[in-house]
Amino acid sequence: MAGNWKMYKTPAETSTFFEKFRPLVAGSTHCEIVVSAPFTDLQTAVEAALSTRIQIGAQNLFWEKEGAFTGEISCPMIRSTGATHVLVGHSERRQYFGETDEAVLKKTLAALASDLTPIVCVGERLEQRESDDTELVLIEQFSKGIAGLEAKQFARIVIAYEPVWAIGTGKTATPEIAAEAHQMIRNEVQKRYGEDQAARMRILYGGSVKPENVKSLMAQPEIDGVLVGGASLDPVSFGSIVNY
Numbered sequence: 001m002a003g004n005w006k007m008y009k010t011p012a013e014t015s016t017f018f019e020k021f022r023p024l025v026a027g028s029t030h031c032e033i034v035v036s037a038p039f040t041d042l043q044t045a046v047e048a049a050l051s052t053r054i055q056i057g058a059q060n061l062f063w064e065k066e067g068a069f070t071g072e073i074s075c076p077m078i079r080s081t082g083a084t085h086v087l088v089g090h091s092e093r094r095q096y097f098g099e100t101d102e103a104v105l106k107k108t109l110a111a112l113a114s115d116l117t118p119i120v121c122v123g124e125r126l127e128q129r130e131s132d133d134t135e136l137v138l139i140e141q142f143s144k145g146i147a148g149l150e151a152k153q154f155a156r157i158v159i160a161y162e163p164v165w166a167i168g169t170g171k172t173a174t175p176e177i178a179a180e181a182h183q184m185i186r187n188e189v190q191k192r193y194g195e196d197q198a199a200r201m202r203i204l205y206g207g208s209v210k211p212e213n214v215k216s217l218m219a220q221p222e223i224d225g226v227l228v229g230g231a232s233l234d235p236v237s238f239g240s241i242v243n244y
């Protein structure tokens with residue numbers, strides 16, 4: 001169960017969040033819990049999550065280790081904060097910052113090389129769904145973005161299916177629509193990496209997940225977890241999503 005805080009919260013707000021969130025998930029041993037926070041909150045979040053099962057992630061990375069790349073943050077820098085996960089290819093990065101599938105592959109490889117778990121996001125835009133191109137888009141994002149990984153590398157990633165039309169819009173994909181897309185992705189995993197890997201692959205659903213709809217989404221065997229934006233900012237609502 002992963003949260004994506006996007007560009008919200010200062011370190012002080014991060015501390016307040018964890019004070020409330022920690023006890024709510026202290027007994028939640030049924031899943032892994034990840035909070036992806038802004039770079040400036042990572043250290044505070046890692047410290048606040050010490051001795052708990054909560055893991056901390058970043059939301060982006062640059063693939064070079066260091067160098068003249070003003071404004072960028074590398075994987076060793078993220079790792080040095082104690083964070084263990086990183087989002088790659090979130091639709092907001094693709095949409096507003098021109099992130100391509102080729103960049104997604106480079107970032108995924110860099111994350112793995114620094115022992116970070118990449119949560120790689122894929123998903124179609126509304127017009128692509130309406131023109132019946134969902135499968136085509138998912139296959140393309142898969143083949144250009146992650147199918148370049150070796151099997152050993154692929155086994156260490158998590159995929160998040162996030163239909164762009166459902167992110168921050170209040171429009172959740174129905175559990176059936178989400179499960180159908182997950183199946184499309186899993187089919188590609190099976191073709192490229194085999195049946196075992198396809199069965200083991202964790203695919204999260206993201207897009208307006210709330211305490212009210214998480215149960216029906218998680219009831220789909222195809223959905224292994226959720227990636228939560230807006231509702232992860234509030235400790236009580238993210239806590240009830242984790243404990244669905």
Ligand code: PEP
Pocket residue numbers: 004006162166167168169170206207208209227228229230231
């Ligand atoms: C996200 O940011 O990944 C996301 C799914 O956002 P929201 O839950 O707000 O739709």
